[in-house]
Every structure is written in structure tokens, then in C-alpha cells.
Amino acid sequence: MNHPPPPPHVQADAFLAEAAALLGVRGLTTDPERVDAWLTDWRGRYTGRALALASPASTAEVAALVKLCAAHGVPIVPQGGNSGMAGGATPDATGTAILLSLRRMDRIRHVDPATGQAVCEAGVILQSLHDAADAAGLRFPLTLGGKGSATIGGLIATNAGGTQVLRHGTMRAQVLGLEAVLASGEVLDLMTPLKKDNRGFDLKQLLIGSEGTLGIVTTACLRLLPAPIGRATAWVGLGGIVDARTLLRQMERALGEALEGFEVVPAHCLASVLAHQPTARAPLTEPHEWNALIECVSPSQDSAALRERLEAGLGTALEQGLIADAVIAANDTQAEAFWALRDGISAAERALGPAMQHDISVPVEKMPEFIIAAAPAIEAAFPGTRAVAFGHLGDGNVHFHVLAPEGAVRGVWEEADGKDVSARVYDLVTEWGGSISAEHGIGQMKVEELARLHDPVALALMAQVKAALDPDNLLNPGKLLLNPPAREAARLARTAAKA
Numbered sequence: 344m345n346h347p348p349p350p351p352h353v354q355a356d357a358f359l360a361e362a363a364a365l366l367g368v369r370g371l372t373t374d375p376e377r378v379d380a381w382l383t384d385w386r387g388r389y390t391g392r393a394l395a396l397a398s399p400a401s402t403a404e405v406a407a408l409v410k411l412c413a414a415h416g417v418p419i420v421p422q423g424g425n426s427g428m429a430g431g432a433t434p435d436a437t438g439t440a441i442l443l444s445l446r447r448m449d450r451i452r453h454v455d456p457a458t459g460q461a462v463c464e465a466g467v468i469l470q471s472l473h474d475a476a477d478a479a480g481l482r483f484p485l486t487l488g489g490k491g492s493a494t495i496g497g498l499i500a501t502n503a504g505g506t507q508v509l510r511h512g513t514m515r516a517q518v519l520g521l522e523a524v525l526a527s528g529e530v531l532d533l534m535t536p537l538k539k540d541n542r543g544f545d546l547k548q549l550l551i552g553s554e555g556t557l558g559i560v561t562t563a564c565l566r567l568l569p570a571p572i573g574r575a576t577a578w579v580g581l582g583g584i585v586d587a588r589t590l591l592r593q594m595e596r597a598l599g600e601a602l603e604g605f606e607v608v609p610a611h612c613l614a615s616v617l618a619h620q621p622t623a624r625a626p627l628t629e630p631h632e633w634n635a636l637i638e639c640v641s642p643s644q645d646s647a648a649l650r651e652r653l654e655a656g657l658g659t660a661l662e663q664g665l666i667a668d669a670v671i672a673a674n675d676t677q678a679e680a681f682w683a684l685r686d687g688i689s690a691a692e693r694a695l696g697p698a699m700q701h702d703i704s705v706p707v708e709k710m711p712e713f714i715i716a717a718a719p720a721i722e723a724a725f726p727g728t729r730a731v732a733f734g735h736l737g738d739g740n741v742h743f744h745v746l747a748p749e750g751a752v753r754g755v756w757e758e759a760d761g762k763d764v765s766a767r768v769y770d771l772v773t774e775w776g777g778s779i780s781a782e783h784g785i786g787q788m789k790v791e792e793l794a795r796l797h798d799p800v801a802l803a804l805m806a807q808v809k810a811a812l813d814p815d816n817l818l819n820p821g822k823l824l825l826n827p828p829a830r831e832a833a834r835l836a837r838t839a840a841k842a
Contacts, residue, residue, distance in 0.1 A: 358415040359395055362441070365407055369447075372396050381425055381442060382434065385489075386693075386700075388757070389430040389787060392438035393420070398447045402522060402530060402561040405443070409559065410528030412441060418817050419443050421555035423465065423497025426489040428702060429786025431501065431554045431822050440820075445496045448561065454479045459567045460519060460536060465496025465560050472565070481567040484511035488686040496560045502552030504782030506638075506685075509737035510603045511568075513782065515551050520564035523550050525557075526813040536564050549808070554784050555819040557812045571640035575649035576678035577657060580631030580668040584609075584711040587635050587736055590660055591707075594637060597656035601649060604638035605737035612688045612733045619691035626681060627668050635736075636685050638678070688733055689742070697747035697756045699764045705777030707739040714741065717771045721745055725764055740781035743768060769796055785823045794825050794833040806830060 363371045372378060373395045383390040394417065399405045412419050418440035422432040434440040448464040451472065455461070456479050463472060469483075469490040476483045487493065487505035497503075499521065503514045511517070519536035533547045550558050581587050587607050594602055610630050617623050627634075639649055650671055660666045672678035692698055705713045718730040727748025734741040745764050747756045769779045769789075773796050785793050794802065802824075809816075809824055820826055825833055 354415065355394060358411070358417055361411055361415075362395065362397060362408065365411060366397060366399060366404060370398050370400060370404065372398075378442070381422060381444065384430045384433045385426050386428060386430075389433040391420075391434035391436055391440075393434045393440055393442040394438065396442045396444060398444045400447045402448075402524065405445075405448075405524045405559060405561055406528045406530050408441075408443070409524050409526065412817060413526065413528060413815065416815065416817070417441055418820050419555075419559070420819055421445065421496070421500070421559050423494030423500070424468065424489070424492040426492045427497065427501060427786060428700070428783035429501075429780070429788040431784050431786030431788075431819070432497070433787070435787075435821060443559065445494065445559075445561070448496075451475050452562075454481065454567070456481060458536075459569075461565050461567055462534075462562065463495045463565060464562050465494060465499075467495045469493045469495065469498065476567050477570065479567075480570050482570050483517070483565060484568050485514060485517055488689065495563055495565070499551055499560050499563055500553065500555050501784035502782070504735070504738070504740060506604045506606060506682075506735065508735060508740070508782075509605055510600065515548060517565050518547065518551055518563055519566050521547055521550065521560055522562040523558035523560045526815065526818050530561075531558060534562065534564050552784070554786065554823045556809060556823050557818065559818070569642040571642055573641045573644045573646040573649040574675065574678065575639050575646060575653045576672040576681055577635075577637045577653055578626035578670050578672075578681050579635040579637060579657065579666050580627050580629070581633040581635060581666055582631070584633050584714050584732075584736075586665055587633055588707070588711050590635060590665055591737055593660055593665070594656055597659075598639050598652060601639040601641045601644070601652070602637070602737075603640050604636065604735075606636040606685050606734060607736045607741070608634040608636060608685060608688070608733050609731055610634075611729070611731050612692065613684060615691040615695060616684050616687045619694050620683075620687055623684060623687070624680070626670050626684070629668065631667055636681055638682075685733075692731070692744055692746065695746060696749075697751050697753045697761065699745045699747075699757065699761045699768070701743040701745070701765065701768050701772075701779075702740070702781050702783040703743050703768070703772045703777055703779060704738075704740040704781035705772065705775045707736070709775055709777075710736060710739055710741065713771075713775050713777070714743075717743070717768070717775075720771065721764065721767060724767060725760060728764065739777075766792065787822055790821065790823065790825055791833070793823075794830065795836075802830075 378396045420434045421443045445465040449466040452462040520534040657669045714732045721730045729746040732741045732743045
């Protein structure tokens, strides 16, 4: 990508001196021992450089720092828990940017049971919000495997999904209001949680999912729900992925709004987790080609009543020959053990060797057929690979992993054959009317593929919005959208391809 040249040494020194005076010793560091740990993404795919690590403690400090960066032309890479999957919080290799950590802004300002709302700073860890809501008899209806490190600001910036989207929606549905610092250093205050507000564009929704390219989220007002009284969780063995879709529709009719999660796990993924986690146990006595993890909760029915409803629905499916076997968790401990198998897939697959991970979505009704068609197509096109799909069938989002051939070298295969694999996967997803990013964002990992495959009219509109809000391209440059010169080159390439 085209990156701006590094600033002259004297200019960098002047900027750092002013930033240090602004933020103090806790708020700014250039010490490699403190900075280096945050320069590589969670997956280990991207490593960059930075002028310094800035850790402001308030919105006012973020705003002042952004103004200072604008005055000196210093790019800003915002970072939450550094648990993203697309390299969106990792600086590039030029060393011209400052890494802006929101982790010191970690206050939960209040949790209000009367309104069902919480006000959090961007650096609050998701698990901390869960704990605070639980203490008030409430819950925050979004969770994911990285809840112990993911931050509220990062979840908003990427419009995170997770395992409860089937019932509660993505992060967009949870954000009632937010505060953000714009590229100018101005503070945009959209914190008032109005149910009806027709004063023009919904700027809140524009910022959600923008990956720090339009503004830096500093605070959010989030919706909370009553804590569930009952919970029932089942692990189900199935003969095929098409059966899983049929079972999903039957469970929707049988359980209604109580159905909160419906995850699919193929035999290969379950076997990988069992091999990777010595204490893990298979829920069923016999292996099955596919498994479904079903969760239902209710704020009004107790666990016994929910288990009866779930058992009745599964009993009907068993009589119809739709499922081969099933077990309903006897208690929360067993339910969490089921979820640990699901949440452990990514780490277990990574331990097997190099792989290309794809966070994709297609319409729910097409997903089984997509998996059936895409997996063998990829394996045939790239001999020795193994394609596996798992995840949130209930909302049409699966994680489509392609494992490298035996003997492939980690870090080498991904940059060679791996890129061709991903391009082919994204071609297939696009042909099926899907999205190349369902919940992890675009970051730098998919920026070129988005430029290649997305609707050019949509890309042009996004570029215009970016130019209007960040004319100097200082907010997370090169993420989500290509930098302007590369963007123009991609546009010309698309035009030439159509000629």
C-alpha cells in the first residue's frame, strides 16, 4: 500500500515532546518493552511499528491528542483489547503512526436497572460489563470467545457479533448512544438514548463498524436486559448440515424467542478441540458428521420448564429421524462445558498448523448448500488443504477455515498459496450473494479484497464519507478502505477488467 513517508526526525521529536507534556509518563511511552507487545495482531499475521504508545485517561485527553496529531500530520491507530481478527488495530511498517490505546479508559460509569442501561468507557472489558450487569440483576446480550480481552470500544468499532446475534442482533442493536472524537479533535456527543430522533442522519450508526476510520469511540450507552431465570442447553448429533438447518427452523417454532443460540460444529472441529484440550470430553458417546449446540434462555420461565420445552422439540426431531442423538445439559457447569468446546475451535485449529480463516456470511437458507459446494471446490483447487466450516448457522455466519497441506510452513504458506485460497473463497462467497466479513471487520486483512469485490458505488460513497470526516486520512489509514492512491489504482483495475 502507499504509505506517507516518515516525518523528519526533528518533527517526530517535537511531536513526542508535546504529546508527553499532554499525557504525562503514564499516558505516553516509547519504551520498546512496553510498546512492542501491542504491535502484533492477535493472530500473529501483522506486525507494525509506531512512534509511541499513547494511553489517554479521558475523552478530553483523547481530543487534545487528536488535535496535536492533526497539527503534526501524525496518523492514529486506535486499539482496544488487541483481540481483533483482521489486523485492524495494528499499525503499518512505516513507524509514522501513534498507537492509541483506550485501555486506561475502563470505567463503568453506571448501571441503571430502572432504565436497563449502562454507560461505559471504551476500554471496559466485555467480561467486566457482564459482571457489573449480573450484579444488578441484568445482562448485556452480546458475548463471544474473547470476552476476557475484547473492549467495548473495539466491539463497537467492528460491530461485533458473537453467539447471541440470532435473538439479540449485533453490537449495532446494543448501542443506544455514544461519544466519539473526530479527526479534527472535536467531540461528538450522541449519548442521549432517544427511542425516536429524526434530526437527520443517524451518525451513531455511521460510526459503529467504521473500525476507527471515521472517529474514535470513547464512551457508549448500552442496553441491558433482565437476567434470565431459566436456561437450557443441548448438544445434538446430526447426519448433515442440511439437517441442521431443518432443525434450526423446527427449534425456532418450538422455542420462539427463548431460542438464543444455534451453533454448528463439524466432526473435524470437535475432534481437534478434544485433542487440544486434554480435560475436554465429547458430549455424545458416538461421533457424528455434524453437531449442533442449542441454547435457550428466558426471563420468565425457570430452567426446568425450558428443558421440558427443549426436550419435547428434540424428541420430535428424533422421532422424525432428523437427529441421531442429543444430550441436554443437567446444569450450568455442563452447559459451559459444551460452550467451551465451541469456543475452543479457533485455538485448536490454529494448533494444527497454518490456515486461512474466513469470517463470512450468506443467507441462512443458502448456508448448508454453500458449505456443501464450497468445501470440496476449495480442496480440489488447492490439493492437500482441508476446508471446515463452523459457527453461527442461526444468523447465516460461519467461520470457513482452510487448513494448509501437511508440512506447510507457518508464515510462508499464508503469504503464498494462502492468499490465493482466500481470494477463491471470497469469490465463491460473492457468487452466493454473501459478505466477506460477517463480524470481524475488514481491517487490513481484507481491504484489498473489499476493493476488488464490493459494489463500486458503495465503495465510492464510503470513500466520500471518509474524505469528509477525515480529509487528511489520519484515522487508522489503510484499514477498511485502501489509502487514496491505492484506492484509485484499484478503481482503474476494476474498470479495465470490465473493458
